[in-house]
Amino acid sequence: MKKYKNPPQSQWSSLSQRPTQSFAEIEETVKAIFKEIQTKGDNAVAKYTSLFDGIKLDTFLVAENEIKEAEKQISEDLKHAIALAKSNIYKFHSAQKTNKIEVETTEGVVCWQEKRPIQKVGLYIPGGTAPLFSTVLMLAIPAKIAGCEEIILCSPPDKNGKINPAILYAAHLCGVTNIFKVGGIQAIAALTFGTASIPKVYKIFGPGNQYVTVAKQVATQFDTAIDMPAGPSELLVYADDSSIPAFVASDLLSQAEHGTDSQVILVSNSQKIIDEVENEIENQIQVLPRKEIAQKAIENSKLILIKKENDALAFINEYAPEHLIICSKNETFFIDGIQNAGSVFIGNFTPESAGDYASGTNHTLPTNGFSKNYSGVNLDSFSKAITFQKIAEHGLKNIGNAIEIMAEAEGLQAHKNAITLRLNALNNE
Template sequence: MKTFLYPDKSVWASIVERPHLDVSTLTSTVQAVLDDVKARGDEAVKEYELKFDKAVLEQLAVTQEEMDEAETLVDATLREAIILAHHNIKAFHEAQRFSEVRVETQPGVECWQKSVAIERVGLYIPGGTAPLFSTVLMLATPAKIAGCGEIVLCTPPSCEGKVNPAILVAARVAGVSRIFKAGGVQAIGAMAYGTESVPKVYKIFGPGNQYVMAAKQLVSLHDVAIDMPAGPSELCVIADANANAEFVAADLLSQAEHGTDSQVLLITTSEPMAKSVEEAMERQLELLPRKDMALKSLDNSKIVVVRDDDEAIELSNIYAPEHLVIQTDNFETLATRVVNAGSVFLGRYACESAGDYASGTNHTLPTHGYATAYSGVNLDSYSRKITFQHISEEGISRIGRAVEAMAAAESLDAHKNAMTVRLKEISGKC
């Protein structure tokens, strides 16, 4: 990790730069796979599964027998952990339910909103180096609470054609409707266009590598909505002189092990703390099975020593991290000043891992600086707000002339007339 000591604000923009991802070379490859899946459906998906995942598949759908088998392959401790996490995620997201409010903007003019669930959603769950069964809970649980009629899940199988059993158990616990053995670009294409087996969905959720991200962005141009633009995982820690260096180091490494293109950032007001964290990271790294991956991630990462809390929180807000850990004595005060972050963890015991798994908050979050404009996945992500209005004769009489004047000023005479004919009818009754 590169260390910056009291950098001038003129260089902050370069400090908070993410690793550059050049997806231009991916686009043609990804588009070709998407076009093939759109044209040939299941046959194309199976061919790409053989090519990329080395899996020979007779069918894409996971069977009931496979679901039942998964229950016997997941040990009791993990199953209990999945159930606990699901309980907490459900409790947190149920509290986000929309309350309908009717507003009378003028006497006789009543307006309101209704929350309607997206009828069919698609969840993409990566396999690869770390099968993310926790993401199944994060995506399917709010979808179920929102009332989505069909929850479709795609995830890559092993070379034996099997889906990770923890993914299947989590899917059953969270209420997934149908599961398919498909990974990568071909999975995104299958859910975006529909195949003989995989139904077309209306919105796709979930993380993935740069190929998956490119595929999501391409299909979102014309065919299906997506949860958010995203890049590699990232974490920022704000630490003062009294922080626990071992905890800070552990938090930074927990994110660094996600992938070689991940990034972590330590912002501290204490030079000795910066040094202590570096030493702790060196010790902890030696114990990590994914040490090599974490080391490559740390090449993209930085330590910044700043003058005071004001600079610390300002720099963090400019960075707009996916995850923000504030381990300072005055974390409550600093928390009120956070304006750009995906999810915030306060105090020395709120580690990012808690939010990743079992505290209840959602871990599907905006990355790559998109926290300046996007929220993480929440209950609203799975619904639409439809507006309604009812206008009585009194309401028309109160707003009618204003509507006519505004329509005329925009040279939209048919708009004006739609109001005029109603005003005439009302005046004729007088």
């Protein structure tokens, strides 16, 4: 662990630095595969599935009987846990629905804004050792609430051509339209262009390794939107002497086990707390099955003593963490003052795990300092705001002249004419 005591503000920027990721080499590979899938469709998808996932597939679509099969393999306990998580995620995201906003800005000029769903969305769920069925809930539930018509899920098959049953179960439960056994670059390319079997979508969501991350960036060059740019997961904990060091250590470790490049930071105004958390980490890490991964992330973690709360808050806003846990007597000070964070967890009994799974908030959040300029996934991520306006004859009389003057000043005579013609018609009535 790296330790810092009251680092001067000039050092904050380097303390906030994330590992630089150079994707230049990967980008060439990604673009080549995109081109091939754009022209050859399913054949190219099959080729790369064979190459990267080690399985030859004739069909990518998951069949109904596979979903029924998966349902049988899920324990009742897990089903109940998923049901609770689903219920909370549903409640929190349903509450984010916005009503039509209507304003008569000038008499006779009525403007309104309405949200309409993005009709076709693609959800990417990684495969591998940790089957992220929780991410299925986080993406499919708001997509369904928003009213997306086609919700397409892609996830890589294992060597036997299967997708983890928990992923299939969650996808079916949450109303995913179709599930495809396709992963990696080839999945993102298929969702971008569409193939004979996999539909083109308008926006792609979900986490992934560096290949998926770059593929999503490349997808935006082909008019597909993405949820947000991605980087390694992060947690910053602010803990004063009202915190419980064992709890803080467990939270830092839950972040550390995600990957060796996970970003783990503790900021405290108490050297005693920092020392105790450090001890607790050393104890707790011993029994973790993913100890080696966590160990590497912890080696790069930062323990930062900042005496003044004002400075701590300013540093946190500069760092802009994905996850922020606040265990402080003055939690209101931090809640009110936080400007840049993906999701904030408050108090000793609010671990990050709660938001990762079941409290109801979304766990697809901006990393890499992106909480300065991006929201985490929320209901609005699945819709667009459209504006409408209807102007009555007397409304146009009220604002027409202002429009004529402004259009003229911008040198756009036809814009002015569209008003003048109408005003003349009204004056001649």
